[in-house]
Amino acid sequence: MKLTRDAFCDLRNEAQRALRRSKETPSVLICAGTGCIAGGAMKIYENLRAECESRNLPVYIGLKHDTDEEKSLHVKMSGCHGFCEMGPLVHIEPMGIMYIHVKPEDCHEILEKTVLGGEIIDRLVYRLNGVAYPRQEDIPFYKKQHRVVLENCGTSDAEDIEEYIAKGGYSAFEKALFEMTDEEICRIVCADKRAEEKLDDLIALAKAQGAPDNVTAVLIEHE
Numbered sequence: 433m434k435l436t437r438d439a440f441c442d443l444r445n446e447a448q449r450a451l452r453r454s455k456e457t458p459s460v461l462i463c464a465g466t467g468c469i470a471g472g473a474m475k476i477y478e479n480l481r482a483e484c485e486s487r488n489l490p491v492y493i494g495l496k497h498d499t500d501e502e503k504s505l506h507v508k509m510s511g512c513h514g515f516c517e518m519g520p521l522v523h524i525e526p527m528g529i530m531y532i533h534v535k536p537e538d539c540h541e542i543l544e545k546t547v548l549g550g551e552i553i554d555r556l557v558y559r560l561n562g563v564a565y566p567r568q569e570d571i572p573f574y575k576k577q578h579r580v581v582l583e584n585c586g587t588s589d590a591e592d593i594e595e596y597i598a599k600g601g602y603s604a605f606e607k608a609l610f611e612m613t614d615e616e617i618c619r620i621v622c623a624d625k626r627a628e629e630k631l632d633d634l635i636a637l638a639k640a641q642g643a644p645d646n647v648t649a650v651l652i653e654h655e
């Protein structure tokens with residue numbers, strides 16, 4: 433089947449509608465990065481799903497809700513949140529709560545108290561200098577960061593392509609496919625190559641802004 437721009441836009445619009453609907457329902461994201469998996473994230477994922485099933489809570493993985501009846505609790509896996517030493521991490525939306533060092537045996541309590549009851553479990557909350565930070569966005573480690581490429585990491589299901597499209601994924605692909613000629617695409621790729629020449633300027637700028645003397649800049653090559 434040939435992909436047309438209209439079909440791609442329809443797909444994105446539907447994915448965005450589904451994303452908006454999904455934000456109305458509780459959602460649990462378990463970090464499935466290497467560090468958290470090594471700490472038992474998959475067992476946490478399995479326990480949460482099993483717990484939902486045993487309590488007859490309809491579990492829906494993904495974004496599509498064709499009917500209101502399908503609105504339910506989401507249990508999803510995200511990519512690495514960048515806070516591996518605190519893993520396994522469990523993120524609960526829409527409250528924005530993040531739990532650290534979660535163990536498989538914590539799942540029942542998380543579901544019962546936080547997801548269904550809206551209550552925060554103190555012992556699973558990150559603390560620094562005596563201050564508790566139940567919400568990820570308030571944690572100093574995250575607060576100073578401005579994420580660009582990894583903006584959605586930690587809040588998106590790493591295995592859901594529709595969620596990625598709803599959040600603007602593949603927009604460069606769309607542009608290249610439907611708006612640009614072969615020549616324009618080649619010109620942009622070559623312009624990237626010229627970025628190599630800018631590395632020295634970047635290093636000088638970083639040092640001027642207080643970076644250490646041994647700061648370096650790396651150009652990631654496109655295949």
Ligand code: FES
Pocket residue numbers: 463464465466467468469511512513514515516517519520521
């Ligand atoms: S692997 Fe989970 S935060 Fe990095």
